[in-house]
Amino acid sequence: MHSLLNHVVRFTHTLHDAGIKVSSSEVIDLCRALRLVDIGNRREFHAASVATLIRTHEDRPRFDDLFSRYWDQVSVPGADPDRRADDAGREAEPPPAGSDPAKQRGVSSDSSAKQESPAPAEREPLQYSAQETLMHKDIGAMTPEELEAARAVVGELVHVLASYRSRRYRSEGAGPQLDFRRIFRRSAPYGEYATRLAWRRRREKKTRLVLLCDVSGSMQAYSLFLIQFIYALRQELPQVDVGVFSTRLTMITDLLSGRDLASSLREVAERVKDWGSGTDIGGCVREFNDRHAREVLRARTLIVILSDGWDRGDARLMQSQIELLTRRVHKLIWLNPLLGDRGYLPLCRGIRTALPYMDYFLPAHNLDSLRQLSRTLRRELH
Amino acid sequence: MCPDMLGSIPEIEQRLAGEGYIADRELTTTVYLAGQLQKPLFLEGEPGVGKTALAKAIARLLDTDLIRLQCYEGLDAQSALYEWNYLRQMLEIRLQEARGIDKAELGRNIFDREFLLRRPLLQAIQYESPRPPVLLVDEIDRSDEEFEAFLLELLSDFQITIPEIGTIKAARVPFVVLTSNRTREMHDALKRRCLYHWIDYPGVEKEQAIVAVAVPGIREQLAGQICRFMEQLRQQDFYKRPGVAETIDWANALLALGIEDLEPEVVKSTLSCILKYRSDQEKLTGEQLQKAIAVTKNFKGRAVGTGRRAAI
Incomplete structure (x- = not known):
């Protein structure tokens, strides 16, 4: 039994190395489960492991791969090799002669790292340096006065959002429902009942904010300003989710909570590989819909897209994806830096495609336009 | 719940089929483990793949009641757990007054269990039968985070405290099934309390x-x-x-x-x-x-x- 326990723990370490998080309580669950199933039966053993260790469907292919790599190579006490072969869904790999488990663990975690999808960008730390200098140069371009002014506007914006949060508990007033608890409490001193009616209303729901920022080549001139803005917003208001896109969408919410802007930006540059390249709005919105929407969207979510709408992707894809997105969010606000130009007409294809789905189409090129944004948000959030 | 009521893994498969639910070995193993380990079953999958139907089939298999809590955004403890029946309490006091009951005794009984409106979660905990019920928390992804946290607490010890009455603990742990269509990701802590199973479209x-x-x-x-x-x-x-x-x-x-x-x-x-x-x-x-x-x-x-x- 000890040897099995050993292997279970090793196996969960292997999972951990491959990015599937397993806590010790789950290992205990698995051990309890293994007492109940026939561990000589591969299918039952596998089902018990899946049920206790996996918490999201996306981990499943990786899990199955690691499972067969690990368990089809060790000999489990009590297992009947013939039955295992019968039960195995796929062919088990032949066990390497005289292999010790520790070595195996190294092997499986290594190869799993190689196989992993390229999504987590932290695995390629060698590409970012050029972009990093670019971004630092951008930061230098902003004068201290401008920075200070930007902070003030953001402060105002944050005030709008934060004061909204504290107000949502105010539930008295003329609500649609009688509040009996309060009615009796109030009438208690007078010995009568229902001297004055009290009402209650459902608590207002939280409105969440999701920002998707275009960082493609055509937006380069504005990206610094916008990132500054987003950083400040995120610092003050933890319930904002932020993503940047050009040819691919990258969520950077977690990177913006650090104390230091420069190091946050460095991390952003490390993760965002397509900074300053072309634009595929449709594809990026689809990626958002498919991969991130259910994590960050609630029924009352304001989504803000910052983009000039210069799009080189598939217009029909963009239309269908934006339509899909607007079905799931409360309001779509589109900020366009070009809108600041007098005489700008929304003629480019991306904007024309998205225009019918926007609730607001606002400029975002300077501080004034951000003030306008804060007015709009104030209206929407209250 | 009584661990042995479900039977062995092949028995579950057979009996579920008898109830009109075709399940593969992996799912039946998970159901078996949920019964044995007394852990909630967390079912995820696209809408219409048979998550709710499984809960119903398990209830029929165990020959017990299915208590269903349909989640929605804004669902709060009052509609999920219990609420005092204020109108009946008020009437009771009036009736007692009319009967001329002594003032000191007046309204003594209004926080009795008979004035409690029992909502699904309390029903499941207070279920009085040797066979524990199946509690179906349907579409948990539609509830908000506050409710999720509340549920987490409930699922960890299956007891609730009503200030006026005291703590009520489930005599037998109900068989809990949570379903999610994945319109949002559920918190890890909740999933960790459960056995997770993804139901795919069938072949x-x-x-x-x-x-x-x-x-x-x-x-x-x-x-x-x-x-x-x-x-x-x-x-x-x-x-x-x-x-x-x-x-x-x-x-x-x-x-x-x-x-x-x-x-x-x-x-x-x-x-x-x-x-x-x-x-x-x-x-x-x-x-x-x-x-x-x-x-x-x-x-x-x-x-x-x-x-x-x-x-x-």
């Missing part, structure tokens, strides 16, 4: 078995055509892909219409059974529809003798 053969059980009287040929057609639909990019529930609806509809063979006209006129959005229905136009039906039928032609290979 053609499994779906045909499901249809045969769920729609008695359907001809095998039509059932096969329906399931192959559905499998093709699911490979396409719809806003809402049809689930098994839609397959069963559709099979019922076709049976009621007395149809024996899938034809484009038939599919078109009954499309509302399987595709619930206009944009999706528009996507399945003439040419694509013809093609899908042709593939469905060709399969049948080749299926004679070489069915297995054609399936692969």
Whole structure:
């Protein structure tokens, strides 16, 4: 039994190395489960492991791969090799002669790292340096006065959002429902009942904010300003989710909570590989819909897209994806830096495609336009 | 719950099938473990793959009640757990006054259990029968985070405290099933309390078995055509892909219409059974529809003798 326990723990370490998080309580669950199933039966053993260790469907292919790599190579006490072969869904790999488990663990975690999808960008730390200098140069371009002014506007914006949060508990007033608890409490001193009616209303729901920022080549001139803005917003208001896109969408919410802007930006540059390249709005919105929407969207979510709408992707894809997105969010606000130009007409294809789905189409090129944004948000959030 | 009521893993598989639910070995193992370890079962999957149906089948298998809590955004403890029946309390006091009951005694009993409106979660905890109920918390992804946190607390010790009465602890732990359509990700802590299982769309053969059980009287040929057609639909990019529930609806509809063979006209006129959005229905136009039906039928032609290979 000890040897099995050993292997279970090793196996969960292997999972951990491959990015599937397993806590010790789950290992205990698995051990309890293994007492109940026939561990000589591969299918039952596998089902018990899946049920206790996996918490999201996306981990499943990786899990199955690691499972067969690990368990089809060790000999489990009590297992009947013939039955295992019968039960195995796929062919088990032949066990390497005289292999010790520790070595195996190294092997499986290594190869799993190689196989992993390229999504987590932290695995390629060698590409970012050029972009990093670019971004630092951008930061230098902003004068201290401008920075200070930007902070003030953001402060105002944050005030709008934060004061909204504290107000949502105010539930008295003329609500649609009688509040009996309060009615009796109030009438208690007078010995009568229902001297004055009290009402209650459902608590207002939280409105969440999701920002998707275009960082493609055509937006380069504005990206610094916008990132500054987003950083400040995120610092003050933890319930904002932020993503940047050009040819691919990258969520950077977690990177913006650090104390230091420069190091946050460095991390952003490390993760965002397509900074300053072309634009595929449709594809990026689809990626958002498919991969991130259910994590960050609630029924009352304001989504803000910052983009000039210069799009080189598939217009029909963009239309269908934006339509899909607007079905799931409360309001779509589109900020366009070009809108600041007098005489700008929304003629480019991306904007024309998205225009019918926007609730607001606002400029975002300077501080004034951000003030306008804060007015709009104030209206929407209250 | 009593661990032995479910039976062994093959027994569960058999008995679920007897209740009209076709489950594979992995799912039945998970159900078995949920019963043995007394852990909630967390089922995720696309809408209409049979998550709720599994909870119902388990309730029938255990020969017990299904207590269902449908989640929605804004669901709070009062509608999920309990609420005092204020109107009855008020009337009780009036009645006591009218009966001339001593002032000191007046209203002494109004925080008694009889004035408690028991909502699903309290019902499940206070269930008085040797057979614990099945508690179905349906579409948990539609509730908000506050409720999720509340549920987490409840699921960890199956007891609740009502200030006026005291702590009520479940005599027997109910069999809990949580379902989620994944409109949002649930918190890890909640999932960690549960055994997780993802229910996928069934393959053609499994779906045909499901249809045969769920729609008695359907001809095998039509059932096969329906399931192959559905499998093709699911490979396409719809806003809402049809689930098994839609397959069963559709099979019922076709049976009621007395149809024996899938034809484009038939599919078109009954499309509302399987595709619930206009944009999706528009996507399945003439040419694509013809093609899908042709593939469905060709399969049948080749299926004679070489069915297995054609399936692969």
